[in-house]
Each structure stands twice: as C-alpha cells, then as structure tokens.
Amino acid sequence: MLKTLYIIVFALMSTASWGHGGVMNEGNECKLRVGPYVMNFSGYQPENNVSKQFCDDMPTIGKSIIVLDFIDNKLRDMTVNFRVIKAEVAALGTADDGKVNNAELAQTPFFEIPAKRYPTGTMTITQDFKEKGHFVGYVVIEGENEKFISRFPFSVGYPNPGIPAGLKIPIAVFLVIIVIMIWLARRKPVVLNERKED
Amino acid sequence: MLNFKKSVLMLLAIMVGCIALYAAPAMAHGEKSQAAYLRMRTLLWYDVEVSTTKLKVNEELVMTGKFYWFYDWPSNIAKPEVAFLNIGIPGPVFIRKASYINGVSGTNSTRFDIGETYEFKVILKARRAARVHMHALMNVKEAGPLIGPGRWVEVTGDMADFTNEVTTLTGETIDLEHYGLVNAVKWHIFWGVIAAAWLLYWIFQGPILIPRYKKVKLLGDEADDMITPANRMVGLVMLIGTIVVVTWSYFNAYAQYPVTIPLQSGQITIPALPDAARGVNVEMIDARYRVPGRALEFTIKVTNNTNSPIKLGEFTSANIRWMNPEVSQAEPADSHDPVASNGMSYEGGAVMPGQTKLLKATCTDAAWETYRLAKLIYDPDSRFGGLIFFFDEEGNRSVVAIGGPLLPVFI
Incomplete structure (x- = not known):
C-alpha cells in the first residue's frame, strides 16, 4: 500500500510544469520561449471546442487557430516567421523536443506564415487540419542583430486521455487528506494517566 | 522498515518541500493578478506622470495624475467610503513627504464619490539606492489596493547620506531617520x-x-x-x-515631550473635479471581444454638445492605453508601460457640434491577453469598463466613461 501511495503522490506532483520543446505550460499559462523572449501560446478550435483554449496539441481535426501574444514588447519590432512541418512521431516529452534540426527546417513546410512584423503584438495563424497527425512547429524571430529559433512538436487529432493538468494537484491533496483521515480514524484514543489512590 | 505513521509524515514533508522549492520568485507586485473586472470597473487612472525616472538619494520625485471612480461599480466590491492614496514600491526606497488630492492634503483617509474624477500629487524623497517599479495605488477599506500605472525609477547614491529632517512644533530640527x-x-x-x-x-x-x-x-x-x-x-x-x-x-x-499631537487617523471628504466630459454624452450600443484577434469592438452613440467637432483619440482601461494615432499620440514611458500606440481605430469620423452619431471603434493589442483582461469573458456577467477620450481641433479633451456587457466572438 505504501509503495502505491508513493507512486500516486510523486506521479501527480511531478507535473506542475510540462512542455513540448519551446512551448511550456506554466501554471495556468501556455508560453512559447524563443531565445530570451516569451510569447503566450493559445490554440483554439472554434468549430469543435468553441471556448476551450489549448496548449500546442489540438485534440480534433478541423479549423484551428493559433494565437501568439508577445509578452516582451521588443518582439513587436522584430520579424516573426511561423512554419509547420509534418513529422512521423509525436513529441518525446524530453529536452530533444526543443532541439532545432536544420535539415528539418530546410524541408518544404506543411504551411508557413512568412516573416513579418506584428506591431500590435499578436500573431494569428488559421489552419484547417483535414487529417490527424504529428507536426513540428518552428517560430523564427529576427531583429537587427539577433535571430532566435524555437521548435515545438505537436499533434492534431489525438485527444489527451490523461487527467487534466489543472486537476492533478487537487486530486493529490485530496488523496493525502483521505490517507490522514484513515490514519486518524485508526488511532487509539489518548488515555490520561489515572490518579493512583494512596 | 518504516511504519505507516512515519510514511505519511514523510510524504507530507516531501510535499511541503516540493511546493516550497517550486515557488518561483515574484518579479511583479500583482497588477496582472487582480481580476479583469476589478481593474476595469473600479478605479480608472490616467495622465499619471513622474517628474523624473533617475534621481539620487535625498532628491525628490513628484508623481501626479488623475483617477475616476467608475460609475458601474461591481456590487461585490466595497465602495470607497474610506480610502487612502498611497504609492506601491517594493521596500522603503522612498519616504512620502506629502500627498494632495485636488489640492487638499492627503494625510487623512478620504471618502470618494462614485462617478467622479479627482487629481492627485504625491511628493517622495529617495532613501536608498534601487531600481524599482513604482505604482500609484489607492487603498480602499474592505476592497484592498486598487493599482495605478507603474513606472521604472532608479535611485543612486548611498543610504548613509539620507536625511529626513523636520522642524517640530517647538522649533527643534530633528532627523526622523534616526530620531528616537x-x-x-x-x-x-x-x-x-x-x-x-x-x-x-x-x-x-x-x-x-x-x-x-x-x-x-x-x-x-x-x-x-x-x-x-x-x-x-x-x-x-x-x-x-x-x-x-x-x-x-x-x-x-x-x-x-510635553507638547505632542496624536497620530492623524481622521477622515475627510474632498469635492470632485468638474465633469471631464465637457458636454459630450455617450451611450453604449453593443460591445464584442474578438478572441483570436485580441480586439475589443464597440459601437457607441455620441452626442456632441460642445462648440467644436470632436474625434475619438484614445481608450484606456486597467492602466492600458489604446491610442488612435490619427487623433492622439503616445509612446510607452518605459519597457513595462502598456501603450498600444496604434491600437485604436474607429469608423464614423468627426462628430459635429449638436450632432448625434454612431461610432464603431476597435481596440486591438496583445495586452488583452498578456495583461489577462480577456479573462473577463469567463466572468458571470462579463461586463467591461473604461474611459474614452475625445479631442476637438484645438486639442481640448473630453473624458467619458463607457461600459456594459461584453460578448465574446470566436470566429
């Protein structure tokens, strides 16, 4: 039983922050890191999941909208190029997901938004994914004397079967409380020392 | 072998340790963490300026500006029956020498009227070297701090040189930094x-x-x-x-010390400034938030009772400014000043004197998302608020509060 308890607690606690390459789910925000700069990453599928917001992976095929909101204002003065390349495998969930592959980058993209400045700080990408599959996204930003590339693998049409990230910590806390309650219920009541008669 | 009791205690200790280690250092002081409706529908600050952004220990800095108590005050937030104007700075980098609201000393707590505008001035003196993001803020009893725009300010010099001399009622000059x-x-x-x-x-x-x-x-x-x-x-x-x-x-x-006065804890009421709308009436027709486009779109019916044609130049809310550069221009004061210099546009042109006209405005910027204002659409009532600025040909400004239900649009 103890081993099971250890496994549950550690498994649930280890997911406070997770990511696929450059895209990181930090707390309740999905962020894309490109070199020293940060953007908010938001995915929408208005036809299937109207008000739901996704972080890189899109659960169903169909019309999808990706919005990048620049947190660092300096990005507004730089060009941003967004390209998506088809991949054979899903994200590995390791540091390799974020490693830029020049050969991959040189491939003809599945779709691409050419480099352009976005003075309002928002880049909106609309794409109709007709088939499910695995992809690799690249965001290339370029300023006067600097250039940074971010890589993030993602999948379309593969719903996440796991426990939603936002529920994992509350479930872990709930389980610990249950264990403590069981422990308290099984305790023997405290008996005060009886006064000895002389 | 561990028994059950020790195992549970160990797990609890590990969990507490993990949570403590996970806690990242806080780099800001909460301006984005407050709910969007709280920032948009309580206190709306504008014209906030600091006299300097670089100064030495013992030098003074003056922060000035205006604030408007939004007419559609959220029912779950305490009204400003007792409020105190303050400055939010991480640590005692400055001391406050004086503060004024509409020219009246802000030493005491104050009662404010909803739907009215006030101007303020706070005089600070640099105490120790630091680079800080300082905010104007209003502490409202039972509502908490309502945060104004922030500015990065850098203080240089040695704290050992700092003096805070005052003359007492009996004519004695003392240094409050070390007195007593x-x-x-x-x-x-x-x-x-x-x-x-x-x-x-x-x-x-x-x-x-x-x-x-x-x-x-x-x-x-x-x-x-x-x-x-x-x-x-x-x-x-x-x-x-x-x-x-x-x-x-x-x-x-x-x-x-035979001659003393008690700590000042009284309360005063300060009359508001004249109506900043200057004869411009605005009625909200409808408002939408375009989610993927990060754009607020609203239609208003404007009646111009002034003697000059007016144009829409700015929308401001939650300390963020959307500028219409064809009418009014502004640039960010520093790297963390949220000013969308080209963020606003509108259809309808100038409103002539005596004319009533529909104007359709769009305010676009990533700030809707990065400053978490878009969370408003998940509120039970999804109401927004803000100030719009009209300008006539001579540059005279009319400030009008607008607000109402906001409908999210995803497509």
Whole structure:
C-alpha cells in the first residue's frame, strides 16, 4: 500500500510544469520561449471546442487557430516567421523536443506564415487540419542583430486521455487528506494517566 | 522498515518541500493578478506622470495624475467610503513627504464619490539606492489596493547620506531617520530581557506543556498546589515592577515631550473635479471581444454638445492605453508601460457640434491577453469598463466613461 501511495503522490506532483520543446505550460499559462523572449501560446478550435483554449496539441481535426501574444514588447519590432512541418512521431516529452534540426527546417513546410512584423503584438495563424497527425512547429524571430529559433512538436487529432493538468494537484491533496483521515480514524484514543489512590 | 505513521509524515514533508522549492520568485507586485473586472470597473487612472525616472538619494520625485471612480461599480466590491492614496514600491526606497488630492492634503483617509474624477500629487524623497517599479495605488477599506500605472525609477547614491529632517512644533530640527532609535532599541532590549527571565524561571518550575497539562488533570482541584509560595512572590514582584516601570516611563516621556499631537487617523471628504466630459454624452450600443484577434469592438452613440467637432483619440482601461494615432499620440514611458500606440481605430469620423452619431471603434493589442483582461469573458456577467477620450481641433479633451456587457466572438 505504501509503495502505491508513493507512486500516486510523486506521479501527480511531478507535473506542475510540462512542455513540448519551446512551448511550456506554466501554471495556468501556455508560453512559447524563443531565445530570451516569451510569447503566450493559445490554440483554439472554434468549430469543435468553441471556448476551450489549448496548449500546442489540438485534440480534433478541423479549423484551428493559433494565437501568439508577445509578452516582451521588443518582439513587436522584430520579424516573426511561423512554419509547420509534418513529422512521423509525436513529441518525446524530453529536452530533444526543443532541439532545432536544420535539415528539418530546410524541408518544404506543411504551411508557413512568412516573416513579418506584428506591431500590435499578436500573431494569428488559421489552419484547417483535414487529417490527424504529428507536426513540428518552428517560430523564427529576427531583429537587427539577433535571430532566435524555437521548435515545438505537436499533434492534431489525438485527444489527451490523461487527467487534466489543472486537476492533478487537487486530486493529490485530496488523496493525502483521505490517507490522514484513515490514519486518524485508526488511532487509539489518548488515555490520561489515572490518579493512583494512596 | 518504516511504519505507516512515519510514511505519511514523510510524504507530507516531501510535499511541503516540493511546493516550497517550486515557488518561483515574484518579479511583479500583482497588477496582472487582480481580476479583469476589478481593474476595469473600479478605479480608472490616467495622465499619471513622474517628474523624473533617475534621481539620487535625498532628491525628490513628484508623481501626479488623475483617477475616476467608475460609475458601474461591481456590487461585490466595497465602495470607497474610506480610502487612502498611497504609492506601491517594493521596500522603503522612498519616504512620502506629502500627498494632495485636488489640492487638499492627503494625510487623512478620504471618502470618494462614485462617478467622479479627482487629481492627485504625491511628493517622495529617495532613501536608498534601487531600481524599482513604482505604482500609484489607492487603498480602499474592505476592497484592498486598487493599482495605478507603474513606472521604472532608479535611485543612486548611498543610504548613509539620507536625511529626513523636520522642524517640530517647538522649533527643534530633528532627523526622523534616526530620531528616537536608540531609545526604542533600549526599551526593546529591556523588555526582552525581562520576558526571557520570566520564561526561563517557569521552565525550571516543574513540568511544562503537555506533561504539566496531564499533571493538572491528574491533580484536579488540588492543581493550585503546584504553585509554591516562592512562585507567588516572584509573580508579585514582577507585577509590581512592571507597573512601576510603565508608570515611571510614561511620566518621564511626558516630562521630556510635553507638547505632542496624536497620530492623524481622521477622515475627510474632498469635492470632485468638474465633469471631464465637457458636454459630450455617450451611450453604449453593443460591445464584442474578438478572441483570436485580441480586439475589443464597440459601437457607441455620441452626442456632441460642445462648440467644436470632436474625434475619438484614445481608450484606456486597467492602466492600458489604446491610442488612435490619427487623433492622439503616445509612446510607452518605459519597457513595462502598456501603450498600444496604434491600437485604436474607429469608423464614423468627426462628430459635429449638436450632432448625434454612431461610432464603431476597435481596440486591438496583445495586452488583452498578456495583461489577462480577456479573462473577463469567463466572468458571470462579463461586463467591461473604461474611459474614452475625445479631442476637438484645438486639442481640448473630453473624458467619458463607457461600459456594459461584453460578448465574446470566436470566429
């Protein structure tokens, strides 16, 4: 039983922050890191999941909208190029997901938004994914004397079967409380020392 | 092998440790963490300026600006019956020399009227070297701090050079930075020693804490016998000694400082500024938030009762400004000043004197998302608020509050 308890607690606690390459789910925000700069990453599928917001992976095929909101204002003065390349495998969930592959980058993209400045700080990408599959996204930003590339693998049409990230910590806390309650219920009541008669 | 009890305690300790290690250092002071409706529908700040962004220890900085108490005040937020104007800075980098609201001293707490505009001025003096993001803020009783725009300010120099001299009622010049410090330390040490001695004395008088509790239970009505005559004598000496010291120190302080005034904790009411709308009436027709486009779109019916044609130049809310560069221009004051220099556009052109006209405006910027204002659409009532600025040909400005339900649009 103890081993099971250890496994549950550690498994649930280890997911406070997770990511696929450059895209990181930090707390309740999905962020894309490109070199020293940060953007908010938001995915929408208005036809299937109207008000739901996704972080890189899109659960169903169909019309999808990706919005990048620049947190660092300096990005507004730089060009941003967004390209998506088809991949054979899903994200590995390791540091390799974020490693830029020049050969991959040189491939003809599945779709691409050419480099352009976005003075309002928002880049909106609309794409109709007709088939499910695995992809690799690249965001290339370029300023006067600097250039940074971010890589993030993602999948379309593969719903996440796991426990939603936002529920994992509350479930872990709930389980610990249950264990403590069981422990308290099984305790023997405290008996005060009886006064000895002389 | 570990038993069950130890295992549970170990797991709890590991969880607490993980949570403590996971906690990242806080780099901001909460301006984005407040709910969107709170920032948009309570206190709306504008024209906030600082006299300088670089100064040395002992130099003064003046922050000025205006604030408007939004007419559609959220029902779950306490109204500003008791409020105090302040400045939010991480640490005592400055001291506040004076503050004024509509020219009246802001020493006391103040009652404000919903739907009215006030202007403020706060004079600060640099105390120690630091680079800080400072905000104007209003503390409202039972509502908490309502945060205004922030500015990065850098103070250089040595804190050892700082002086805060004031002249007392009796004409004596004192430095508040050090005044009474030795006396305060002396009295703290004195009472600390007394308290430690009292504690130590009782630690060595038989069992303490749980064992003592058990013994009291065991003895029942005879528990008082645990206190010996010697204990009672020590307690009596301590009681009389404390009363004598407190009484002597009170009369000694009174003899040294016979002329004093109490701490100022009164409350005043300050009249509001004249209506900043200057004869421009606005009625909200509808408003939508385009989610993927990060754009607020609203249609308003504007009636111009002034003598000049007016154009829409700016929308501001939650300390973010959307500028229409064809009418009014502004650039961010620093790297963290959210100004969308090209963020606003509108259809409908100028509104002539005496004319009533529909205007359709769009305010676009990533700030809707990065400053978490878009979370508004998940509120039960999804109402927004803000100020719009009209300008006539001579640059005169009319400031009008707008607000209402906001409909999210995803396509």
